[in-house]
Amino acid sequence: MKLRTLQLLLFVLCLIISTIQPLSAMEQKRFIPAGFQLYYGSDPQVLDQLQQRIQPGQVIVIELRGLSPAQIQKLADRAHQEKAKLIAYLSVGELGQIEYQNFQQYLQQHAPQISLADLTLSKNETFQSWQMDVSQPAWRDFLIQRVKQIYQQPVDGLFLDTVDTVDFYITNQAWKIPRRVQSVKAMVALIREVKAVSPEKFILQNRGLNLIGNSVFVGDATGVFVPGLNLQQVHPHNPDGLLWESAYMHAGDWIESKEREMIQIQKQGFTSVFTLGYTDTNAERNQFFQKSRAAGFIPAWGSSTTRLHLELTESE
Template identity: 25%
Template sequence: MQHIKLFLCVLPSLLGFQAFAGSLQKPNVFFCYGKLNPIEIKGYDYVILESKHYNPSDIKKVKKLNGKVLAYISLGEVNSQSKHFNKLKDITLGKNENWDSYYLDLKSDSTSQVLFTEIDRMLADGYDGLFLDNIDNFTSFGFQKDQQSEVVGFIEKLNAKYPQHFILQNAGIELIDATHNFVDGVVVESVASNYTFPDNSYKLRDEKEYNEYLKKLNQLRKKYKFPIILVEYADSLALYNDIKKRISKTNFLYFIGSIDLQKFPLFND
């Protein structure tokens, strides 16, 4: 789950959102990296925000109106618009061409120091925890597959330093056996849906693939007993309804939004 310039919204049965034409059920998680009026974010169990858009006073308002409020941080990449980009840009490993972001080198002590400094700053603003993005970068087919021990070690240190904070891991289910003791939940993108970057296409995932994916996630949920949140992508009310029909019987928390959300989702056929 990457930033597209400013932001991206995603999470479990999630995101308090507006939808065109009718009575779409309001999700119970809100995940958004754009700048919003803090008092308009209300009624969610979980809220995930891009910290650069909010000050401690804003976070206090959001917390008063919601449950846990988490700050976004990527352990795999740094966006060119991030506050800490200038501190990392000279020690990155290359650019992710799908996004305006650069791959991080967790083998570098300097990278870890910058990330922990940024995390310290965000949590000092009053966030209840963190959303850790791009963990899939460290899996078998990821760009940083040779840094699996480093990312697991980083998350372990994070858990040790902030044991009372809620840590939500995005993707990287291949690493769950190693990280499950250090995180409180996992987000998985595009389970029922299947957005493809080359043609900017929104669609449903092949039914057989979907069922196999779902079976695997149910096994993980049973094994580790923590929440697994589905993040799905749609560009129309019709596709939104098709996705919701698929996953509504799974009992997974979920969010359905656009790939480049910068506000509350709005679907219009």
């Protein structure tokens, strides 16, 4: 009887070990970010500096437009050598000047009955770009095409910028609430659709903090709740990272609640939280790094949002 009991215990132990081993292997393969750099420009000297600064575990954001294939390959080789991730910029909520002609050509070829004016909401005068309605199929299809084109380059993922256009959808009083809901849901779906194109790629979402919780309130004094990305829970097509740009610049109940939410997101470990601070804001550099590190966030610092194409961001 004792022998049979011992045999049963050994069998159960073997089952437990066989279950644990694959999980350990998966954990070893999982990329855990340890640093962050961002540079939108193409100056050869700055690119050389960027390459020299690449360290293990870093996520490095670049703008592919303006870079030669050789420059991209050189950065990619160094990143992969250092076990870092090189990811490419993509604006999902705004159409910038750099993509303007490409999108106009896309419309002529695939949706000639639609004009750019039909898809835009307003102009971002600071960056001379157009806020786009992501619920429009022509814009979404164009973006997915761009994702596939970008993935032909030796990059490890994407930096999804201008996700905060969703804030305009939420508060746009020219739209009735059901219309706002349509575009908010479309932004959530678009982020996940981009991730689904190639799930092994690293997706870093910039801003869009209204989307990060379990639900999103859409309306004014009254409204409705729609499902958010819920970054505290595992989802195969949620972004791998979230950037809080201009972190610690503002105070107030809303941003403080979002900060607490991001701390919990970081602790859960499904989505890593990055922070980017700027000299020309109310944030103080030392305090920015102290708060970021205390929260477990991954920080970087720049002089201004308008100089990201001229100089590298800095670590602590």
